[in-house]
Every structure is written in C-alpha cells, then in structure tokens.
Amino acid sequence: MAYADETIDLCRKLYLRRYRVPEIVKQTGVPRRTVYCWINRYSWDDLLQTETPLEEASRRLAVLFGMESKTDAHFKEIENLITSIDRLNAIYTRTKQTVKKQSMEPANDSDVNNDQESRPARRRKAREKKKQNDFSGIDADVIKKKFFDGLFRYQTELWDARVHRIRNLLKSRQIGATYYFAREAFADALLEGRNKIFLSASRAQADTFRDYIQGFSQEWFDCELKGRDKIKIHSDAGVSTLYFLSTNSATAQSYHGDTYMDEYFWIPHFTRLNTVASAMATQKQYRKTYFSTPSAMSHTAYPFWSMDQFNERKRRLNQPLESMPGFKELQSGILCPDGQYRKIITIHDAEAGGCDLFDIEQLQLEYGPDEFAQLFECQFIDDSASEFTLAMLEPCAVDRAEWRDFKPDMERPFGNRPVWIGYDPSRTRDGATITVVAPPLENGGRFRVLEKITLQNAAWAYQAASIHDLTKKYNVQYIGIDVTGPGTGVFELVKNFYPAATPIVYSVETKTRLVLKAKDVISNGRLQYDASWSDIPAGFMSIRRTTTGSGQLTYVADRSERTGHADAAWSLMHALMNERLDFQNRRQSRYLIPE
Structure with a gap:
C-alpha cells in the first residue's frame, strides 16, 4: 500500500519526538512493520544521534506528559525519566564547573612550549570559523543601555520584578507586552x-517573539540572528538557547530555561500545558512569566490567576485560606501569598506610564462598553449568559501552521480549493471585518478560517477593493455581505466584480438563523480558527439572547450605529450561513440509467 508523504512525515515527526513504534501505530494506523521499514529506509535513527542524553530523556518525558490516557507502565516510565533527568542535570552542572575551574588554572611550562607553535594556527582557524550569533565582548552596560532606551515606565517595572520566580500579568490589548518580554528575554540571555x-497559542505567535528578537539583534548590534524554532546565542555570560514553541503538547518539549507563556487565558487545556511548562523551569535558577488579556471566568486558567487553585490545596490540607489582593493593589504590582507576583496593566495604566500610542476616547467609540472593558480594562467575560460559552469555543482554537494544504505566503495560498467569504461592515466609527473560510469537502466536515482582515476607518471603495484582492488569491464561490445600513455601499461595489454576491438583510429571523447555524457548527466540533485570533471567541461570547419590544426572541451583542461589536464573529457567521441548517438531509444527486 502506498502512503502519502504527509503520513510518512507525521510518523517521522512522532518518532523524532520519542514516540515508541506501538504509540505511532496507535496514532496513525500505519502497520508496525511499515514504520520499522521507514525507520531503516530513511535513517531516522541517525537523526536522533544529534541529541544529548538529557535532551533525549526530556523529549520522551514531554511525550508522556501529553498523553491523554496513561497506563501504569507510562507512570513508572515518567518516574524513571524524572530521576534520570535530575541526575543528568547534576552531572552536567559538575562537569561545567570542573571545565570552568580548569580553564582558570595557569598552564605549566611544558604546556606553554608544546602549544607555542600551534597558537598562530589556532588563531587563524578561530578567525576563519567565527561562531554564529556571537555577542562576546559586548559590555553589560552597553546591553542595558540598548534595552532601556525607549521603554515606558510600566515596562521598566516589569524588568525590576524579575527578582520574583513567577510573574503573572493581566494586561490590556496592544500595550506592547509581547514586544517587551521578547526584548527582556534577549537582553537577559546576553x-x-x-x-x-x-510558549504561544499558535505558531504565528511564537514567530512574533522570534521576529522581535531578531529585530533587536539587528537594531542594537547590527547582527543577523540565525535560526527558526531554536536560536543558540553566545555571549560573555555563556551559551544560551532560545526556543520558540506553540502549545501543541507534542511540540512543547521539556527543555529547561526561563519560560514565557503568551496569552495564556486563550490557550486550550491550560492546566495540562502548565504542567509541562513548570517542568521546564523546575530548577530554582529559572523563572516563569505568564501574561494575557482576560477571557472568561470559566477558563481553566482563571483559578490559577485568582488564587483559587492555591486555596484549594490549602483547603485539602485544612489550612487557613488566603485572600486575593484587590484590583487597585494588583495595578501597583504585588507579591501574593502563593509566591506569584501579580500585576494588572489597563490601557489607562499604560497611558499614565508614558504610553502615548492610544486615543482612548476614539477606542471607546469604536467598541461597545463590555468589549472595551474586556479588551482594555482587564475585565473578565461572564459567559454564563452567553449563547456561546468558552467551553464550546476552546476546541475550535488550533494552530493554523498545522494545515498542510494552506500556504499563506504563496500567491494562491489554498490552490484551487473553494472558499467562502463573510463580510461585516463598518459602522460610523468601528472596523469592518472580512473572513475567508474553507468549507468542508463533504457533509459534516470542518470549516476552517483561513484568513481574517480587519479594516479601521476605511472608505467603502477600499473595503470593496480588499474583497476584490481576495477573489484573485482564492477560488471564491460565495460572498455574504451584511447590507443593513452602511454595508449597502460596499455590496454595490462588490457586485461589479462578483455579481453572485449574496446580500444579508438583518432581521429577527436572519439573526436567529445566523446564531443557530453557528451554534450547530461549533457545538459539533466543525469549526477551526487560529488560536491567536482571540477576537473570534471574544465576539461569540458577547452574543446573548434577549427579546424585542414586541416580545420576539432575538440575539444582540451591543451592536448599534455608533458602536460595532463582535465583528469577527458576525463576519464568520455570514460565511457559515451558506451551508443550510438541514445540510445533512440535502438530497444527493443521482444518475438514472434508462432501461
């Protein structure tokens, strides 16, 4: 039987991540004999030889942590691996200290005489083979000056808080947290x-960290950093490695170092991932940093933030419970009883700390009150009254980089596969959102959000032109446009180049159909979007049920002519509605053969 390259590649990746052959067979369905044949034919064992025993044990430990169901043999293997890793760390530490001590001892006369002739050759060789990503010889004061130039006050406070082993930051959107922590990590590594x-919610977010750090290296020292998922840098402090990982449990390996977890309130299965992340920073020299905009109080990370998780342990031990500091105390930054340094930075705190990048009055016009509070004032969403709960939406968040048939950097990212487009117009001051969705190829399959474009304060012609550009990139087979109010102008322009565009006129019946269709798709696990697009789940969670003045049931999300809300969610629903509610009962085409 011939297997697709994707299947062989998946088996190779699992094997290199220290999955056993029986485990690969269970996950992929490929026969054991075939997997062993590929191991020999493609020399996969040779690829494993580049790892140290410590890396090998850590990689296997990460695989075991990520398994949904573990046997007694798995738990026994975990215990043995943890013991082995502790011993290997101790050995490596002692070896490093011995080498350092020997390098500081003066050489005897015989060594000097024996080495005298070879020194010029060694120097020439060293010049010819300069180490990659080498920052040796740069003074610490120079590094600190580069780092501090241009920082806002609240960012320097985060630098001072590095003395704490665990930092936990709840923050407003767009205050430069990812930018700052990438900058801090690079300077601290040097x-x-x-x-x-x-650790990030998706490959795209992990790449953002890497791109920032490569930018700092170029800007500060005119040095081009080489590397993608792993970058090794040399400095006077030693050799350090920067790892850029997504939150997929199969790729978040058990390395060791200071860990940074970005937007953790939007990461599915946070508790399981945090177990792996904590193992990476087990040694007392390492620090852990968590930062995120808030999602819903129902998220599994909320007890971690609110100290409920800490108090639950104390409750089981019949110990007195501790109180969570108040909002004002957290805005100042405080070391809490559970050993975590917590800090809240709202958009108002950022402005008071010197950040002049926002027009807060304008933002309050662009967003509804609830959405503004969640995005910029660090208020959690209570999704108990929402039509879409976080528990429903979490399984939809995936890493878009895992889609092998979608190549966003290509001229035709999705080849000739069909796509549907949903458009939610801008109102007086808010943004328009365009969503590109790949429909399932068969009944009951998954919808995938390939692309999401937000346009702020853009003219109708520009919005229509953006949709026109998408029709050149993709094989567009449907465009759904909300023509209630300002969407009419865009719709008229789109019809000039795409006459089949579908107008969506909002009414109680239309909104009910949109929400019911989306609930059916989401509750059945038929939707996927990139985990870094937190505005999609936030928008869905803001939609709630209410009644009109005449008593009719309808759905709202604080939408009005002045304030738009849940734009990404409505835009997505405009695309999903192209599939009928009763799609499973759609008549299949048949050929009649005459007698």
Whole structure:
C-alpha cells in the first residue's frame, strides 16, 4: 500500500519526538512493520544521534506528559525519566564547573612550549570559523543601555520584578507586552546566559517573539540572528538557547530555561500545558512569566490567576485560606501569598506610564462598553449568559501552521480549493471585518478560517477593493455581505466584480438563523480558527439572547450605529450561513440509467 508523504512525515515527526513504534501505530494506523521499514529506509535513527542524553530523556518525558490516557507502565516510565533527568542535570552542572575551574588554572611550562607553535594556527582557524550569533565582548552596560532606551515606565517595572520566580500579568490589548518580554528575554540571555522558552497559542505567535528578537539583534548590534524554532546565542555570560514553541503538547518539549507563556487565558487545556511548562523551569535558577488579556471566568486558567487553585490545596490540607489582593493593589504590582507576583496593566495604566500610542476616547467609540472593558480594562467575560460559552469555543482554537494544504505566503495560498467569504461592515466609527473560510469537502466536515482582515476607518471603495484582492488569491464561490445600513455601499461595489454576491438583510429571523447555524457548527466540533485570533471567541461570547419590544426572541451583542461589536464573529457567521441548517438531509444527486 502506498502512503502519502504527509503520513510518512507525521510518523517521522512522532518518532523524532520519542514516540515508541506501538504509540505511532496507535496514532496513525500505519502497520508496525511499515514504520520499522521507514525507520531503516530513511535513517531516522541517525537523526536522533544529534541529541544529548538529557535532551533525549526530556523529549520522551514531554511525550508522556501529553498523553491523554496513561497506563501504569507510562507512570513508572515518567518516574524513571524524572530521576534520570535530575541526575543528568547534576552531572552536567559538575562537569561545567570542573571545565570552568580548569580553564582558570595557569598552564605549566611544558604546556606553554608544546602549544607555542600551534597558537598562530589556532588563531587563524578561530578567525576563519567565527561562531554564529556571537555577542562576546559586548559590555553589560552597553546591553542595558540598548534595552532601556525607549521603554515606558510600566515596562521598566516589569524588568525590576524579575527578582520574583513567577510573574503573572493581566494586561490590556496592544500595550506592547509581547514586544517587551521578547526584548527582556534577549537582553537577559546576553547578560545572564540562561535559556529562554516561549510558549504561544499558535505558531504565528511564537514567530512574533522570534521576529522581535531578531529585530533587536539587528537594531542594537547590527547582527543577523540565525535560526527558526531554536536560536543558540553566545555571549560573555555563556551559551544560551532560545526556543520558540506553540502549545501543541507534542511540540512543547521539556527543555529547561526561563519560560514565557503568551496569552495564556486563550490557550486550550491550560492546566495540562502548565504542567509541562513548570517542568521546564523546575530548577530554582529559572523563572516563569505568564501574561494575557482576560477571557472568561470559566477558563481553566482563571483559578490559577485568582488564587483559587492555591486555596484549594490549602483547603485539602485544612489550612487557613488566603485572600486575593484587590484590583487597585494588583495595578501597583504585588507579591501574593502563593509566591506569584501579580500585576494588572489597563490601557489607562499604560497611558499614565508614558504610553502615548492610544486615543482612548476614539477606542471607546469604536467598541461597545463590555468589549472595551474586556479588551482594555482587564475585565473578565461572564459567559454564563452567553449563547456561546468558552467551553464550546476552546476546541475550535488550533494552530493554523498545522494545515498542510494552506500556504499563506504563496500567491494562491489554498490552490484551487473553494472558499467562502463573510463580510461585516463598518459602522460610523468601528472596523469592518472580512473572513475567508474553507468549507468542508463533504457533509459534516470542518470549516476552517483561513484568513481574517480587519479594516479601521476605511472608505467603502477600499473595503470593496480588499474583497476584490481576495477573489484573485482564492477560488471564491460565495460572498455574504451584511447590507443593513452602511454595508449597502460596499455590496454595490462588490457586485461589479462578483455579481453572485449574496446580500444579508438583518432581521429577527436572519439573526436567529445566523446564531443557530453557528451554534450547530461549533457545538459539533466543525469549526477551526487560529488560536491567536482571540477576537473570534471574544465576539461569540458577547452574543446573548434577549427579546424585542414586541416580545420576539432575538440575539444582540451591543451592536448599534455608533458602536460595532463582535465583528469577527458576525463576519464568520455570514460565511457559515451558506451551508443550510438541514445540510445533512440535502438530497444527493443521482444518475438514472434508462432501461
């Protein structure tokens, strides 16, 4: 039987992540004999030889942590691996200290005489083979000056808080948190020589960390950093490695170093991932940093933030419970009883700290009150009254980089596969959102959000032109446009180049159909979007049921002519509605053969 390249590649990746052959067979369905044949034919064992025993044990431990169901043999293997890793760390530490001590001892006369002739050759060789990503010889004061130039006050406060082992930051959107922590990690790696591990909701977010750091290296020292998922840098403090990982449990390996977890309130299965992340920073020299905009109080990370998780342990031990500091105390930054340094930075705190990048009055016009509070004032969503709960939406968040048939950098990212487009217009001051969705190829399959475009204060012609550009990139087979109010102008322009565009006129019946269709798709696990697009689940969670003045049931999300809300969610629903509610009962085409 011939297997697709994707299947072989998946088996190879699992094997290199220290999955056993029986485990690969269970996950992929490929026969054991075939997997062993590929191991020999493609020399996969040779690829494993580049790892140290410590890396090998850590990689296997990460695989076991990520397994949904574990046997007694798995738990026993976990215990053995943890013991082995502790011993290997101790051995490596002692070896490093011995080498350092020997390098500081003066050489005897015989060594000097024996080495005298070879020194010029060694120097020439060293010049010819300069180490990659080498920052040796740069003074610590120079690094600190580069780092502090241009920082806002609240960012320097985060630098001072590095003395705490665990930092937990609840923050407003767009205050530069990812930018700051990438900057901090790079400077600290040069100054202290410790590894850094970045965990993000998706590959795209992990790449943002890497791009920032490569930008700092170029800007500060005119040095082009080489590397993608792993970058090794040399400095006077030693050799440190920067790891850029997504939150997929199969790729978040058990490396060791300071860990940074970005937008953790939007990461599915946070508790399981945090177990792996904590193992990476087990040694007391390492620090853990968590930062995120808030999602819903029902998220599994909320007890971690609110100290409920800490108090639950104390409750089981019959110990007195601790109180969570108040909002005002957290805005100042405070070390809490559970050992975490917590801080809240709202958009108002950022402005008071010197950030002049926002027009807050304008933002309050662009967003509804609830949405503004969640996005910019660090208020959690209570999704108990929402039509879409976080528990429903979490399984939809995936890493878009895992889609092998979608290549966003290509001229035709999705080849000739069909796509549907949903458009939600801008009102007086809010943004328009365009969503590109790949429909399922068969009944009951998954919808995938390939692309999401937000346009702020753009003219109708520009919005229509953006949709026109998408028709050149994709094989567009449906465009749904809300023509209630300002969407009419865009619709008229779109019809000039896409006459089949579908107008959507909002009414009680239309909104009910949109919401019911979306609930059916989401509750049945038929929707996927990139985990970094937090505005999609936030928009869905803001939609609630209400009644009109005449008593009719309808759905609202604080939408009005002045304030738009849940734009990404409505735009997505405009695309989903192209599939009928009763799609499973759609008549299948048949050929009649005459007698």
